[in-house]
Amino acid sequence: MRPLQVPEEEYLRRGHVGCAGCGAVIAMRFALKALGPDTVVVIPACCWGVIAGAYPQSSLDVPILHAAFATAGATASGVRAALDMRGEPDTTVMAWAGDGGTFDIGLQSLSGAVERDEDILYVCYDNEAYMNTGVQRSSSTPYGTRTTTTPREGWKRTRKKNIMETLAAHRIAYAATASIAYPEDMIRKFRKARDLKGHARFLHVFASCPTGWGVPSELTVKLARLAVRTNVFPLYEVENGVSYTLNTEGDLPVRAYLSPQGRFRHLSPEDIQDIQRMVDEDWRLLRAKAQGPPQRARLMA
Amino acid sequence: MTKPAVLTGEHFMTGDEAAAEGALAAGCRFFAGYPITPATEVAERIAERMPQVGGTFIQMEDEIAAMAAVVGASCAGVKSMTATSGPGFSLMMENLGLAVCTETPCVLVNVQRAGPSTGLPTQGAQGDMMQARWGSHGHYDLIALAPASPQECFHLTIEAFNLSETYRVPVLVMTDEIIGHLSERVVIPPAKAIKTVSRPRAKGRKDRFLPYKPGPRGVAPMAAAGEGYRIHVTGLTHDERGYPVMTVEAQAEMMDRIMGKIRNNREDIIRTEAYRLDDADFVLVSYGVSARTSLAAVDEARELGIRAGLLRLVTPWPFPEEKIRALAGRVKGFVTVEINLGQMHLEVERCAGGRAPAYLVGHPGGTIIPPESVVDMLKRISGRT
Numbered sequence: 001m002r003p004l005q006v007p008e009e010e011y012l013r014r015g016h017v018g019c020a021g022c023g024a025v026i027a028m029r030f031a032l033k034a035l036g037p038d039t040v041v042v043i044p045a046c047c048w049g050v051i052a053g054a055y056p057q058s059s060l061d062v063p064i065l066h067a068a069f070a071t072a073g074a075t076a077s078g079v080r081a082a083l084d085m086r087g088e089p090d091t092t093v094m095a096w097a098g099d100g101g102t103f104d105i106g107l108q109s110l111s112g113a114v115e116r117d118e119d120i121l122y123v124c125y126d127n128e129a130y131m132n133t134g135v136q137r138s139s140s141t142p143y144g145t146r147t148t149t150t151p152r153e154g155w156k157r158t159r160k161k162n163i164m165e166t167l168a169a170h171r172i173a174y175a176a177t178a179s180i181a182y183p184e185d186m187i188r189k190f191r192k193a194r195d196l197k198g199h200a201r202f203l204h205v206f207a208s209c210p211t212g213w214g215v216p217s218e219l220t221v222k223l224a225r226l227a228v229r230t231n232v233f234p235l236y237e238v239e240n241g242v243s244y245t246l247n248t249e250g251d252l253p254v255r256a257y258l259s260p261q262g263r264f265r266h267l268s269p270e271d272i273q274d275i276q277r278m279v280d281e282d283w284r285l286l287r288a289k290a291q292g293p294p295q296r297a298r299l300m301a
Numbered sequence: 302m303t304k305p306a307v308l309t310g311e312h313f314m315t316g317d318e319a320a321a322e323g324a325l326a327a328g329c330r331f332f333a334g335y336p337i338t339p340a341t342e343v344a345e346r347i348a349e350r351m352p353q354v355g356g357t358f359i360q361m362e363d364e365i366a367a368m369a370a371v372v373g374a375s376c377a378g379v380k381s382m383t384a385t386s387g388p389g390f391s392l393m394m395e396n397l398g399l400a401v402c403t404e405t406p407c408v409l410v411n412v413q414r415a416g417p418s419t420g421l422p423t424q425g426a427q428g429d430m431m432q433a434r435w436g437s438h439g440h441y442d443l444i445a446l447a448p449a450s451p452q453e454c455f456h457l458t459i460e461a462f463n464l465s466e467t468y469r470v471p472v473l474v475m476t477d478e479i480i481g482h483l484s485e486r487v488v489i490p491p492a493k494a495i496k497t498v499s500r501p502r503a504k505g506r507k508d509r510f511l512p513y514k515p516g517p518r519g520v521a522p523m524a525a526a527g528e529g530y531r532i533h534v535t536g537l538t539h540d541e542r543g544y545p546v547m548t549v550e551a552q553a554e555m556m557d558r559i560m561g562k563i564r565n566n567r568e569d570i571i572r573t574e575a576y577r578l579d580d581a582d583f584v585l586v587s588y589g590v591s592a593r594t595s596l597a598a599v600d601e602a603r604e605l606g607i608r609a610g611l612l613r614l615v616t617p618w619p620f621p622e623e624k625i626r627a628l629a630g631r632v633k634g635f636v637t638v639e640i641n642l643g644q645m646h647l648e649v650e651r652c653a654g655g656r657a658p659a660y661l662v663g664h665p666g667g668t669i670i671p672p673e674s675v676v677d678m679l680k681r682i683s684g685r686t
Binding site for chain 2: 045049066068069070100104105107130133134136137139148149150151152153154
């Protein structure tokens with residue numbers, strides 16, 4: 001087996017206060033390995049607003065600006081403008097928001113920043129619900145999920161919002177999905193995004209959440225990999241909103257991904273068939289946009 | 302799976318859960334919310350309970366949307382509520398003003414946490430009291446209640462709906478993290494023992510209905526969208542017909558109506574509680590969880606020979622100006638006890654008008670004020686140290 005090609009440098013230090021097995025912590029670790037120290041991080045209300053740590057446990061080696069929940073895109077725009085005026089145009093400004101702060105309350109702020117083509121990198125680490133407040137549904141929560149605000153038989157019966165298509169519709173210069181289970185692919189995409197200076201860029205990072213999903217913490221990475229291998233979370237890139245590149249193609253039924261998770265335990269075989277149909281449909285649409293089979297990047301499955 | 306809206310019996314529940322149950326008992330059947338500590342449990346309880354009573358819960362995309370949906374649902378004829386805390390309360394301010402201007406009944410529960418900004422999300426405070434009064438732009442009056450226990454979260458949420466429906470005004474339930482997350486015994490009475498009030502309904506000829514023509518108590522009857530009355534609801538300055546009128550006179554008339562219905566009914570609206578106040582030299586003025594601190598302080602001070610009493614503000618807004626003015630003529634001092642650095646204290650000081658000194662036992666937020674702090678202040682101002 002070939003060793004992982006991942007930079008040695010660490011910008012995420014010991015002392016973060018994420019839950020055991022937190023996928024969002026792994027995501028930040030790889031993100032900063034890719035981006036390097038010349039990075040300013042803007043974090044709205046989200047798990048990472050807490051994970052970054054209380055003094056003296058601040059866990060990042062780069063400057064952090066905590067922003068109001070609704071405003072990651074706007075706050076990052078202001079940081080960018082000031083850094084440019086101060087002669088620091090090369091510094092990467094990374095907005096780092098959860099799915100609530102991206103898909104829901106922060107969507108207009110993100111949309112505004114992208115439409116203005118701000119020179120920022122916006123990253124959504126997606127754990128598919130409001131985990132910091134104790135697992136309430138977001139518009140990123142997938143069909144079939146139980147959360148504390150979609151309890152019992154009221155499990156979520158609407159689909160996960162397709163944030164990548166939302167961004168593609170803005171004709172954003174670069175948008176890509178990435179997964180903590182595929183660190184080399186993720187680091188490549190973060191570097192590509194970093195080097196595409198002068199434009200708005202968006203990365204959608206799948207960050208599994210053992211606490212909110214009802215799985216043992218040792219399954220964090222495995223679940224992220226299963227999400228890719230079942231086409232629940234395909235890895236792909238979109239340039240200028242029109243040029244699609246698929247990085248992966250799934251080879252497993254969705255059941256393999258759904259069945260280990262407590263949040264899906266109530267689903268009947270028929271419900272799972274419904275989800276399989278939705279995933280297949282989304283995959284066909286994506287495949288049609290890419291106009292061809294996946295161009296397999298250097299992935300380790 | 303139908304369950305009763307009124308869960309008659311004895312319960313052990315938190316203030317947040319009790320507020321949710323109070324809403325259902327009051328007839329609330331629409332709740333729009335957004336997760337925020339320490340108010341999330343209200344939405345979670347409602348998410349589970351609303352389907353059982355035929356109501357609707359929607360988790361919105363943010364607090365702007367939550368408050369907007371509440372205004373919309375109330376305009377369409379359903380008793381509606383939301384619940385939030387600091388940052389969400391700030392985002393709700395624009396639509397709160399819309400509800401004031403359009404005289405749309407609704408209830409907003411604010412489970413206060415320490416601010417400003419993100420502050421201490423999991424720790425209590427009473428720092429939003431002036432925002433409750435003045436948080437939306439422009440000049441207006443509204444009603445705020447301050448429960449001091451989970452039991453009161455139940456009863457005062459019902460009261461909030463009744464006042465809101467009676468006066469067609471948004472009513473704020475200003476609780477806090479300490480009460481919101483505190484579990485205590487909550488007794489829910491039989492449904493028929495709970496008094497509920499619904500807004501004055503439109504009557505008469507549908508083609509001649511004037512949606513903002515004041516009725517008894519200065520409150521206009523309300524027609525719901527879809528009942529056949531011609532209604533035009535706007536946050537622009539409007540006349541009795543509801544249509545925008547961009548004149549100084551219309552503005553004066555509208556302001557007179559939306560403020561007059563509160564100001565002219567102060568005696569009906571304002572609720573206070575007195576404890577050992579009759580012979581008191583020193584009056585503690587407090588509300589919410591701090592009123593419980595103050596109760597203990599009164600007894601401790603009395604044992605030291607200091608004649609202390611408590612005036613508890615069940616309705617911080619409207620503020621009981623007359624009571625403070627009357628007391629100011631005969632007492633030796635006021636001490637406002639609140640988990641902020643002096644908000645209702647400003648009102649006490651204003652109404653005392655220099656006739657009695659006004660002191661503050663405040664706190665920047667994050668915990669309750671210990672009774673000893675209040676006793677220490679009483680010892681100092683009574684010269685017993």
